[in-house]
Amino acid sequence: MTQRIAVLVEHLEGQPTDVTFELLGLARRIANTDGASVQAYLFGERVGHLAESLPADSVTVVEHSALHHLAPEPTARVLAALLPADLPRLLLVPNTSLGMDVAAWVAAALEWPLVAYCQALEHRGSRLVATAQLFGGKILADVTLDERPTVIAALAGAFAADAVNPGAPGKIERRDAPAELAALRTRSVVLERPEAADVDITRAEKIVAVGRGIESKDNLELAEQVAQALGAVLAASRPLVDAGWLPRSRQVGKSGLKVKPKLYFALGISGAPEHLEGMKDAELIIAVNKDPKAPIFGVADYGAVADLFEVSEALLERLEG
Amino acid sequence: MTIVVVMEQVPDVVEELAIAPSGTDLDRDAVSYVLNEYDDHALEEALLLAEASGDEVVAVGIDTTGELDQTLYTALAKGARRAIKLTGDFEGTWLSTRAAARLLVPVIQELGPRLVLTGVQAPDDLDGQLAPTLAALLGWPHASVVIGSELVDGVVQVRKELWGGITMTLELELPAVLGVQAARQAPRYVPISRVRQVMREASIETREVEAPDGLVPAVTTLRVPEQAGRAEILTGSPAEIADRIIELLRARGLL
Ligand SMILES: Cc1cc2nc3c(=O)[nH]c(=O)nc-3n(C[C@H](O)[C@H](O)[C@H](O)COP(=O)(O)OP(=O)(O)OC[C@H]3O[C@@H](n4cnc5c(N)ncnc54)[C@H](O)[C@@H]3O)c2cc1C
């Protein structure tokens, strides 16, 4: 029997998400080296037609109304029912809001090892080594995998999507919904879209983004002035939005919006992985941060280890004066 | 009835982090610890739930730092009724999520809560999040990345955030486990004088526990990411930095 590298297909409102193709790409690269095959787990309600668009050697489809939105408990229970018999070498799950609820549950239920926040996975000799981002992206941990089947929760945006379309769709294998779905303790699941925002930061050419370094709501005015002087819109990291200083529609990152402006000017943002996920593809990134070790400097094109207030004042003097 | 909140101190990632000579952990002597920010939100959400339902909030923590008392007294000062500290042979170590879950399960079973709230994640959790891990071990339904919850008619209604402002609203039967990203309102503030008063009047219950296997994460090597060669660093005074930024933007037609 060939070994399999399995991938949980994440989808939202009938569309597989980008990270799904990234994980299938990763699975393909590992499988090519190991002579393994790529198996996709596609769960949902009436999602079978998506199987044909997935670059996998086989697609295992389970359809059930409880799987409609891939809520934590039903998704995890189906995986935990199938995996002990399927026994893939690896199960790749996106380290997203949906995936993190599933990866840890499945790994704990089956007593399989788990590496979360995985940003790299590669062969070193005959071993697989997973690299995880920890401590807000300031430290990387290399973990040498042993022979056991292992769950990998992989970061979105960290792996190249599979460019190769294998041509013919892989083998599609439908399985019955496991009995576990009859005894769920998760009841209704509803998705809600946000209300329309005053400014669409995903369309802005220039963004000034502020983080916790701004210290108080009152200081936002200074950032707003810098944004105006540069012809940019103001965006923020998550803590400022959680504090209610700016609306959710201005949040950049994993749980916020993905932006790709011509300029991303980051003031007092540390560059946690969850933030970088939303902005690292901007064309030009300039960051001002007091901490020379701030991970934002790992993605910025230009950085200044400086006080954001002083740099902002100096910019305003020049642009407005 | 009871709502359990799990609280943890974590290395302050805004400070400089150094790697221990072993190469598999941080240099714990050089670390300063802070309450995991999401636990403050978990506590706030628990207190808000309890205020509406009449439940009792119990704060539980595993003392890996020797400094957990401060966190637990603060929780009591904010309105938790009891605080329980698990101690054992793991001070100064990096506890894996799986091990933490195994230590917490018996305490949770003894307390018999209808909800367990944890922070959504901690910066050191190599092996995934605690909330789904606990849910798997307890056999309870769960959700994390929670930004609001309400107890209604024997279920908990939970708002889980996906991305781009999209939320999932779930109804979970009780008991359930929630990993809290943000409480529905900013965590309350408690004056230090109130914490001091609580330190005199209340006490933390301590339980000595046996450390399970798989105590520490199975890391091969820790390292600092190579950032060199990425950002070109603009040096000089703030005025000089501002000049350079304007120059860069003009050169690209962005100003
Ligand atoms: C599931 C999940 C989803 C998340 N989604 C997102 C998301 O979508 N977007 C997001 O941003 N975060 C998200 N986060 C949170 C993320 O992990 C970080 O906590 C957050 O990005 C940190 O924001 P920050 O950089 O503003 O704050 P901090 O990390 O506190 O950094 C503040 C920075 O400001 C610097 N600083 C302080 N004072 C000054 C000064 N005067 N001048 C210059 N620099 C200064 C400091 O050196 C520090 O680097 C998410 C977390 C989770 C668990």
Ligand SMILES: Nc1ncnc2c1ncn2[C@@H]1O[C@H](COP(=O)(O)O)[C@@H](O)[C@H]1O
């Ligand atoms: N060692 C621990 N002791 C106490 N609580 C913990 C521990 N590890 C995790 N937690 C709790 O679980 C939350 C999420 O951590 P984690 O899922 O491990 O990233 C933390 O914010 C705490 O509420």
